[in-house]
Amino acid sequence: MNVFILEDEWIEQRYLDQTLRKIQTELGIPDLNINSFTEVNKLLSSLPDPSVDNVFLLDIKISGNKKAGRQASQQIRQHDPFATIIFITVHDEFLPTTYKFKSAALDFIAKDRDNIPTQLKDDLALITQRNHQHTGQQLVLKTGAGYLKEALDNIYYFEPNPANSHQSMLYTTDNQVITINATLNELEKTFPVLFRTHRHYLINPLKVVSINLQHHVLYLKNNDQAYPFSRLRTKAILTRLKENEQSLKII
Incomplete structure (x- = not known):
């Protein structure tokens, strides 16, 4: 998990960092990279x-600008439609207008209350x-x-x-x-769920x-085309398919 903090007070930055580290231990989050700005x-x-x-933790008021955090959230959302945005601020009065900025924020946490650790923990657990x-x-x-978010179930294959x-x-x-x-090569490294057959x-x-070991081709669901696979990859292919515990016809 990658957390990006936007907070212009150093003491608040440190507090959020320490709180996140504690939550990481409590929830057993394996990797937590924190970046503060x-x-x-x-x-x-x-x-x-x-x-x-x-995950972006944004204070709304930055360097005296009461709209800075909300405006930043717009640009973040345009760049990253999959990220989680959480506002942490003392300005409760901005709550009704925050969501008008189309940031699709997960939460709004008030600084002047004692519930930051509890709410952050709940949010990170949900994420x-x-x-x-x-x-x-x-x-x-x-x-x-x-950027495109594609369901694995809707993917057949990639080719150059x-x-x-x-x-x-x-x-x-x-x-x-x-x-x-x-x-x-890049896709193979990024998405190990895929398999390089050729x-x-x-x-x-x-x-x-189904897979034809004699002719070194395989067939995909609802697809009549035969796809070649490398002979050197035969064992690895069979191992992967066995791991998936899927119904398979071997010829």
Whole structure:
């Protein structure tokens, strides 16, 4: 989990950091990367790739600007539709207008109360549970138009883009072909749920329904096309399919 704090008071930054570390221990969060910022511009210039693992804790008032945090949340949301945004501020009166800024915030926590640790713990527990439920089921892919969140169940395979060596083509179960700004090697490293059967194919192994060991081809669910696989990968393919405990026809 990656947490980005926007807070212009050093004491508050330290308090949030310590609170988050304590929550990490209590919830058993394996990885928690905390990044703190006192200026909106520095935060916005350091935005990570979109991910459900990104969490932004934003104070609304920064350096005297009562709209800074809310305006930052707009830009964060435009860049990252999958991140979680939580406001932490003393300004309760801004609550009704906060959501008008389309930040789709998860929570609004008042600084002048003693419930910050409790509410933050509840929020992080919810985020952790939600992300665990969707692990391996949603792939966040970069396209020319921004980012695409594609369900694993809707993915057949990827192959190289013949027109651009830095891109791949995604083939989906609903007959879409989408250009992805990543190579097969990059996708393979990013999404271990996928499987490299051939230098030209990165497949969703959950879609494999039969495999022909003699001709070194496999077939995907509701798809009549035969996809070749490397002989050197035969053992690895069979092992992966066995691990998935899926119904499979071997010829």
